[in-house]
Amino acid sequence: MRPALAVTGFLLKRLLFAAGTLLAVSLAVFAATEILPGDVAGAVLGQSATPEALAALRASMHLDLPASVRYLHWLGGMVTGDVGHSLVNNRPVSELIGSRLPNSLLLAGAATAFCVPIGLLLGICSAMRPTSVFDRVTSVATLSIVAVPEFFIGTLAVLVFAVNLRWFPALTLSPRIDSVEGFFRSMTLPVLSLSGIIIAQIMRMTRAALLDVLRRPYVEMARLKGVVGARLVLFYALPNALGPIANALALSLSHLLGGAIIIETIFNFPGLAKLLVDAVSTRDMPLVQACTMLFCLAYLILGTLADIAGMLANPRLRAS
């Protein structure tokens, strides 16, 4: 089979699988939101909730309908392209997400552009000379970085670069892309705070995957035939290691979209993770669902891309 056909067939299978996954996730999330104590009416009224006010507000939000009816109603809307309105402030969910998605994409994009090359390069260099001084230093450094929590790095960065040196603002109220200077001013601290752990993860995964491949007999064979150094690693070992590396990348990157809650809190960055946390704490079902669907979709897409990259890079998988 030609590679293009193989990829198309694979994509079709993946598409079906993705639809099933999304459905299952939406059911699970709905059930979980139902189990949580309290509901959106209680969250809106807060301390000022009297039983009568609660009942009235619930009725006006259609929370008095059975859970199954509400779920099917939401699903019906979703299928026809209507993601619904936030129960809390009655604004369209698409608008709420739309105002934050570009910010989260920008953060994820900038972090990716910064971290992936560095992580890959460090990983490859370490794998080429395992147990060398360079390898040991990078290993110790990355392990230490992984051990330091993001909130510590982020807070430290703010104290040093924003409060004391005043090079960058302490907050990223609106990520700017209208000028190079604005972009660097608003994005440098959040990206730097995020990047430590991501670079470390990519570097460790690349190193481990490459070393694993370098121990295989065919590499030994190539080495005996006189292929050495960068040529051996880049052209013989790397293609076979790309699959696992791409998957590790996908996992790190999909985390960037919805999992950057700590960075979003420290820099008051208006991203999707905060939106989801808000939505859960106010039990705003349509918003929770839309956010989780989006994150799930991002995981699926990135995972699929990683698999395709692995297939295309690997001569044996490509052939089968």
Added chain:
Amino acid sequence: MSPKNGYSSSGVTPRLAPADDAALRDAIRRGATRRQLLAWCGGLGLGAAAATPLIGSARAAVAETPQRGGKLRVAGATASTTETLDPARGTDSTDYSRHYMFYNGLTTLNEALAPQPTLATSFETNDATTWVVKLRSGVQFHDGSPLTAADVVYSLARHKDPATGSKVRAVAMQMADIKATGKNEVTITLSGPNSDLPVILGVSHFLIIKNGTKDFSTANGTGPFRCKSFEPGIRSIAVRNENYWKPGQPYLDEIEMVGIPDSAARVNAALSGDIQLAAAMPVAAARQLERAPGLKIMETKGGTYTNICMRLDQAPTDNLDLVLACKYLFDREQIRRTIFRNYAVIGNDQPIDPTNRYFAADLPQRPYDPEKAKFHLAKSGFGSSLSVTVSPAAFASEDIAQLWQQSAKAAGLDLTLRRVPADGYWTNQWMKHPVTFAATNARPTADLILSIYFKSDAPWNESGWKSPKFDQLLVAARGEQDHAKRKQMYADMQEMISNEAGVGIPVFRSVLDAHSDKLKGLRPVPLGNLMGYTFPDNVWLTA
């Protein structure tokens, strides 16, 4: 470099002609340097020695005279998708502040929480039951339509509809009838006499919106600023309303308001100068903020407190001696000093704070007294450990409980702390156990606090205290129009609560805001942060 204002010359202070004085102030406002100003004074024939005090006093005057222009960035202490432009549903200080940008109330509360006429020019009544409200004429909404009685009727009456989700529905229900009795006149008939109506209508929930408004994606009010953009949980941008009815106001061109829930991030934003006004600074950061160049701290004292609710209808706290023992075991001075770093006022187990005009100053202060507590504890016969529920939902409750736990040991009372999460606290924990913590924001009137938290049939009667005598007194005081008589009634009620109810109030905590020293016009209003949320049309920026 700024000249000292306290300069004293040898008795003769040179003065400038009014026109020159105005020109000097103008130059300062435009940001002229000291050198330029001295040169300008030199042109009038004044040497540096004579000119320096003139420039100094002109600078001081400029700082005190409101100036137009400038963009202010404000940080509220909360950010959530629950944020709304519907005043009736406003949940927190970020919402309230925003509402004062876009809307006006019939009245506004000043530093003494006395109502100032705003959209209403007068409130008239003979019996405190039927009120005739005259409206200001010539006021326009942002869409250009004039303010009419119908707008006021709609704005007030909608609170009574449960589907509105109003936070003040319980208070609004006393307005039995609200009708327009003229183009600029509304008559409100209450279900019973209430002398406080003009005060109550000054809170943000009762701000006036356009008749028939259902869509709150933007704000159409009569307020000092127009809504340029609003993204709940992120930010709002308010721009000057050129048609505002107060001449010369507002002073600012634009206010950007963001919510920064993380207090460390809020402090950092204030320190780095990204924000010129930040609400609700943690007391732990107060010293650091005071030392920071260009920053000031504003302390607002008021009726905000964290309290202990001891249920009088549940064992073991149904024993008044045990309750009294608990109250004698607060080391209030220590709580004030260690937890609130002196940004608090000692409380006396009753909810009216010293900034309120009905505060009972004569009521003897309950001390920390382990001996008295031992006596009451022995009388109560309680010998086991008392479980106390604390949660981050009730501000500083865990800290207060820990000190209480320590100071209670002196009388041999063993307290165990039960820590529960903030999520769902008010629905599932608060008042559901014998001893829980609660937190309350300042309320504009003594009557509101007492009605909400102490009336026998109040849904949030936190200790389950039932006293028909108190209820009668409360209703009588509400309708009483003689100040001295009313004050005595409120003093009696405070004494009853302090001695009989199951509520312990160790301190009233102040709220702290940080602001740039270039921001002028801020004054504490005891209702809460940011000038009782009413800063938008009162503040200005100096160059």
